[in-house]
Amino acid sequence: MKRLIAAAIIFAAIVLTGIGGILTIKSTGADVEKRITQIQNTALTDTDKRAEEFFYFWEDKRELMAVFVNHEAIDEIGRLAAKMVSAERSGDKAVLFESANEILFIIRGIEEDESFSLYTML
Numbered sequence: 001m002k003r004l005i006a007a008a009i010i011f012a013a014i015v016l017t018g019i020g021g022i023l024t025i026k027s028t029g030a031d032v033e034k035r036i037t038q039i040q041n042t043a044l045t046d047t048d049k050r051a052e053e054f055f056y057f058w059e060d061k062r063e064l065m066a067v068f069v070n071h072e073a074i075d076e077i078g079r080l081a082a083k084m085v086s087a088e089r090s091g092d093k094a095v096l097f098e099s100a101n102e103i104l105f106i107i108r109g110i111e112e113d114e115s116f117s118l119y120t121m122l
């Protein structure tokens with residue numbers, strides 16, 4: 001009976017960790033999309049260093065996301081965020097929009113890959 005209880009506790013911990021990861025990914029993805037949309041909407045008229053703010057936002061989130069997501073995707077978003085900062089400083093709107101769109105593509109792919117399923121829970 002003790003083994004059954006231990007197995008149930010371990011299973012519950014795995015499921016709860018998986019659900020926590022999915023919720024973290026969803027909330028971070030929504031926040032990233034909101035920030036990128038703001039950057040895209042204001043980039044033509046006003047550059048209030050939103051790309052730089054996004055870069056620091058991502059630096060704070062990357063460690064938590066790295067627990068649940070492939071490190072290559074996390075690093076790629078970080079690289080693109082740095083590219084956006086550089087483009088914003090130089091006034092290159094095309095590179096800014098291109099990098100922002102790539103970040104959206106990657107974060108949406110992460111959300112799709114990590115959606116709720118038995119595979120992602122284990």
